[in-house]
Amino acid sequence: MNHCLIVDDSRVIRKVSRQIVESLSFRVSEAENGEVGLLACQAEMPDLILLDWNMPVMDGYTFLTRLRATPEGQHPVVVFCTTENDVQYITRALNAGANEYIMKPFDKGILAAKLEGLGLLTAPTAG
Template sequence: MRTCLVVDDSTVIRKIARRILEEMDFEITEAEDGEKALEVCKCGLPDAVLLDWNMPVMDGFEFLGNLRRLPGGDQPKVVFCTTENGIDHIARGLDAGANEYIMKPFDKDIVAAKFREVGLIEVTVPV
């Protein structure tokens, strides 16, 4: 089963993301900040990371830099999740190593589309 680490300081966002991703057949691990997420990754890298940008302790940008420096840390697909819609903010995240981004609030269709774009779920073609 594919794995996804959901990193967000909001328990509500983590709960919503968990529900959506479990319906997409992902096994979910949660962390409420980048520091805890990094510890999870040191124990075993997930296939995907749904990453909040603005968090206490260690923000998403700092976490992403640390993740990408871990052995194998270039492998997880990282989709950052943000309320910031400035092109500079988005470009900074993508330049730091994020594979895609999602604007909050999000729903299942948005998550599925972005996960498809980065190759985490298969594209289904209607017959």
């Protein structure tokens, strides 16, 4: 079973994201900021990371650049899930190594479509 790490400072967003990702047959762990997320990756590198941009302690962009600089940090698929919709944010995230970028709020159908395109889901999933 694939493992997904949700890195978001909002408990509500983590809960909703967990429900969606678990319904797509992922095992899920959570982190409330980038620093905790990096520690989680050191303990067990996930296959997928859903990443918020704006968080206290360590933001999503810093998390991503530090993750990608580690030896195993190229492995996870990273999907930024954020309210930041300016093209500069999207470009910066993709240049730093994000695989995909989706806007909050998102639903199961949107996430499933992105994950199918990234090769993490093998069949369309109704949402």
